[in-house]
Amino acid sequence: MSRPPGDRAQHVPHAPADPAGDAQWAAEARQALAQADARLGRRFAQDENIERLLALRARAVDQLLQQAWQRCLPADGGLSLFAVGGYGRGELFPRSDIDLLVLGEPAAQQAHAPALGRLFALLWDAGLPVSHAVRSASQCVQAAADQTVLTALIESRPLCATAEAQQGLSRAVSPTLIWPARDYFLAKREELLLRHQRFGDTADNLEPDLKDGPGGLRDLNTLGWMALRAFGVGDIDALVGLGHLGLDEAAALKRERAVLARLRFGLHLVAQRAEERLRFDYQKALAEHMGFADDAGNLGVEKMMQGFYRSAAVVRRVSDRLLQRFEEQFDGEAAPEPVGDGFSLRRGYLSADDPLWPHGDIARLFALFACWARVPQVRGLHSMTARGLAEMLDEIPAYAEVGEAVREQFVALLRGPRAVDTLARMARLGVLGQWIPAFAQVSGRMQFDLFHVYTVDQHTLMVLRNIGVFGAGRADERFAIAHEVWPRLRKPELLLLAGLFHDIAKGRGGDHSELGAVDARAFCSAHGLSASDTELVAWLVEQHLRMSITAQKQDITDPDVIHAFATRVGNRERLDYLYLLTCADIAGTSPKLWNAWKDRLLADLYFAARRALREGLEAPLPEAERVQEARGNVRELMRAMGHGDAAIERQFGAMPDEGFVRFRPEQLAWQAVSLMGVPRGGTLVKARRIAPESDALEVFVHSPDRDGLFAAIVMTLDRAGFSIHRARVLDGPGGTIFDTFEVTPASRFVDGDSARLEQLLRKALGGNIRILRPARRVIPRQLKHFRFAPRIEFIDSVEHGRTVLNLVATDRPGLLADVAHVLRDQQLRVQDARIATFGERAEDQFQLTDHDDRPLTEAARQALRAALLACLDPEKKPGDPH
Structure with a gap:
């Protein structure tokens, strides 16, 4: 009769506890690991092969783990130690977790529980961030019902394990027992798609995730896990031998993995922790650490980030093809369904009938995109056709190097169905950058600020997507009148070309609008556009910021402003094109940048300019x-x-x-x-939504005038959680004010109810407004990395008898409330205000008078300047230069 497990445990010898010895070993291990990391850091700085560095760090940790195991566990205790997860692959980044599996039957687990507790305490004392599981083989089978657990186990590597234990673990995770290869593939593909969705399905974020983001290291790992499960191969070269990858594709994946791995290794060194996001906190330091230097055209950090974005794009491109080949391996090929022009559908994927397509002929490439646009049910490119395109990619000539017939094919794509989709596909597959070399230069190019949240190429595609929305033939609530203006366009493809070229010259130095206009003019001329069409596209590129600047920085109720703008535009056709390009551009810069207020602002400018053009550009009424x-x-x-x-x-x-x-x-x-x-001398506060589906509010305040009233309104709006986008301050008859503010909730947590806001303002204005103070707010982490010296400028407005204050400063929560508080303390009256924010930059204008309604004296200006500098930068003394 066998003894119960508890009885057996009494007779199993344990390694004796040695607290003093353990403490000494942990200290020595910590020091050894620090020395190893220091050596690896120096070798990283010397640009040593990243795969070797990762393997060397894993080996250094292996040695410490083996020592600790032997110190705490008996050799014949029935337990084995395995590395799993990324550590199991034999790679370890400087601050990554160390994933371990202790394998053994329940009796052995129970018998050695104290020793295991001692082991893991020892490892943590040594500075090793260990995460572990203690399981039997059967428990591994149960846990592996979760495919994420299985994924960690299939990459197991023995550290202190018998051959029998290794065989037992291998059997426990066998696809014949759990997660057959096809089921595993489908689960991992779904996981990948969901993970991409968490990041907006783009790697082009300002603070991308090197590990989990689209095109990141996790995508490469996922391909490896699928290959390991389906084919039993653990490296890329084996997939070449199996016919799933071409030599060039394998080389590309290896090259881009090295780029991503170096960035992640360096990020861990700079952050001194397991940081996976390239946050603003670390971008500049990492770029400097990796040797990226500033030059006249680009910051070092922008060069580093461009390298990342380009690598991520290649990883996504190749992995898409490989995922499809895996799918074909499991599901088999379907009979082709011809769709004409030498192409067929295979399981919904567009495939060239000719196995040797495209024979190095770009005309055949353009024929593919034309067919793709014509057949709406296409799921994507067939993997072998995509490989043929990729193999030709470096040989695709620029537009200036081909004949007229091929250029006409490209123009036909712009004029054909789903032109925006076609351009996006060409960009993602790398064709557009080959056809237009200037586009390749901005591929992956980021701008180190908070205003542009996409790389230049992705922003361009967003602009084109918005143009596609305009042309869809139906109203979109984001754009009030765009669907009405679109039908007036004589040639919509000209707007697409303007959108394609409007930012194409960024990063070259000089004015990107002017340089881009030169590129656009050359491209249009080469593609046979008429002189008038060419000039329209070039003008749109050169002037693409004009309408935005006029609307947001100038007073568009001033007839002189409208007259000057309309004169520059010149005619109704240019106005229509420019309006749509401006809307698409602003909405494509950041998801947070476009709102109902900007939509209405641009519409107001459009209608005002249209009227001026209709009535003639003589002197305004x-x-x-x-x-x-x-x-x-x-x-x-x-x-x-x-x-x-x-x-x-x-x-x-x-x-x-x-x-x-x-x-x-x-x-x-x-x-x-x-x-x-409302009785004479009474106060009225009214708020309403600017548009039915918008969270933007228009707030109207009528009240007897008194000093500090503007500051009181602004501070109350700020305390209520609203950002002010526009302010119009008017004096009414009998010493009253007619003030209008256009506001939006500063965050999604703000109660945007108009009735509640009216109540808050009435209460504040009904009390002692002199005691109101701005709310104290924490500066968001991102803004701390984009601070710049404020610019303060005073201009006399002789016509209105006022002093104009132009203020450019780093934006932050509560900035306008703080500035209004300063103006009140300086006993100044705000007669009008224009508020504009561009990413991290606030560009505000105030028309001021003193308490006697006169322009500011020089002494008053200097006092205001000093007070504003103290407000904007509390660490700066008033007398310091700015």
């Missing part, structure tokens, strides 16, 4: 005539609401004439109706 015309429009709106002429005229008399110049008729009608019934 005198202000008195404009007021009368506006009053007539507002009167009609109010009559339609059921208000009589007497009540309307009475209300008009209580409103400032300037408002009829500065606001749209529907805004004025809303204000006028809201003011009806």
Whole structure:
């Protein structure tokens, strides 16, 4: 009769506990590991092969683990030690976790539980970040029902294990017992797709994840796991032998893995922890550590990041093909379904019928993209066709090196169906960068700021995607009038070309708009566009920032501003194209940048310029005539609401004439109706949504004027969690103010209810506004890395008798509230304000007077400058140069 496990445990010898000896060993092991890491760090700086460095660190840790095991566990204790996961592959990054499996039957686990506890405590004391599991072979089978556990186990490597234990673990994870190869492939592919979705399905983030992001090291690992499970091979070269990878594809994966691995190794060194995201905190330090230097055209950090983005793009491109080949291996090839022009569908993938396609002929490549655009049910390119394209990639000539017929094919693609999709496919497959070499130069190019959240090439594709939305023939709630303007375009492909070239010259030094216009002009001329079409595209590229700058930095209710803008545009056709390009550009710069406020702002400028062009570019109407015309429009709106002429005229008399110049008729009608019934000397606060589906609010405040009122409103809005995008401050009859603010919630946690905001403002304005103070806020981590010296400029506005303050500073939460507080403390009155934010840059303009409504004296300006500098940079003393 066998003894119970507890009885057997009493007779198993244990390695004797030795607290003093363990402490000494841990200290020596910690020192040995530090010395090994220091040596590897020096060799990394000398650009030694990254695979060797990873293997050497794994070997150094192997030795310490084996020593610790032998110190704590008896050789005949029935337990074995395995490295699993990435460590099991025999690679270890400087700060990565060390994944271990202790394999043994339950009786042995129980008998040696104290010794195992001692082992893991010893390893942690030695500075080894160990994560472990203690399982029997049967427990491994149960745990491996989770494919992530199985993935760690299939890469196991024995550290202190018998041959029998190794065979037992191998049997436990055999595909004949658990997770057959096809099921495993499907599970890992689904995991990969879900992981990509977490990152927005793009590697082109400002702070990309080297390990888990799209095109990162995890994608390469996933391909390796699939190959290991399906074919029993553990390296890329074996896949070449099996026919799943071409030699060039294998070389590309090895090359890009080395780039990604070096970045991750260096990131661990710089961060001094297991950091996998290339955060702003480390980007510059890592670039310097890896030898990337600044030059006239690019920062060193931008060069480093461009290398990453390009590597990630190649990894995605090749891995897409390999995943499809794995799928074909499991599911087999289907009968081809011809779709014409020498192409067929195979299981939904577009395939060239000719096995030797494309024979080095770019005309055949363009025929492929034309067919792809024509057949909507295509899932993607067949893997062998994609390989044929990839093998020809380096031989694709630039547009200037081919004949007219081939260039006509490209223009036909722009004019054909789904042109935006075609350009995106050509870009992702590397064809567009070969055809237009200037596009290759901006491929993967990032800009080290918070304004541009995509690389230049990805931003360009986003702009083209937005243009595609305009051409879809249906309204999109993000763009109020774009679907109305689009049908007026004479040749939509000209807008696509402008979008393609608008940022193509970034990173060369000089004005990218002017340089890009030169490139666009040359391209259009070479492709046979007429002189007028060529000039339109070049003009759009050169002026693509004009409408955005005018709308966001100038007063578009000023007839002189509109006149100057309309004069530069010149005609309605250019205005239509420029408006759509501007909308697409801003919306494609950052998901957070486009909102209902900007949509309306650009629409207002578009309509104002269109009217100016229609009426002629002579001198604009005198202000008195404009007021009368506006009053007539507002009167009609109010009559339609059921208000009589007497009540309307009475209300008009209580409103400032300037408002009829500065606001749209529907805004004025809303204000006028809201003011009806408000007693003289009363306060009104009203808020409404700018658009039905938007979170942007228009806030109207009418109140008796008093010093500090602007600051009180701004600080209250800030405390309520709103960002101010626009402010219009007007003086009304009888010492009243008519202030309008356009705001959005600063975060998704802010209660954007208009009624709640009205209540908060009424309460604040009904009390002692002099005691209000700005809220104290923590500066977001990202902003700390983009600080720059503020720029303060004063200009006399002789016409209005005011002093204009132009302020450019690093943006941060509560900045406008702090500035308003300074203006109040300096006893200054804000007569008007323009608020603009571009990533990490705030560019604000205030029209100021002193408490007697006069321009600021020189002494007042100097006092304000000193106070603003202290507010914007508390560490700077007022007398320091800025």
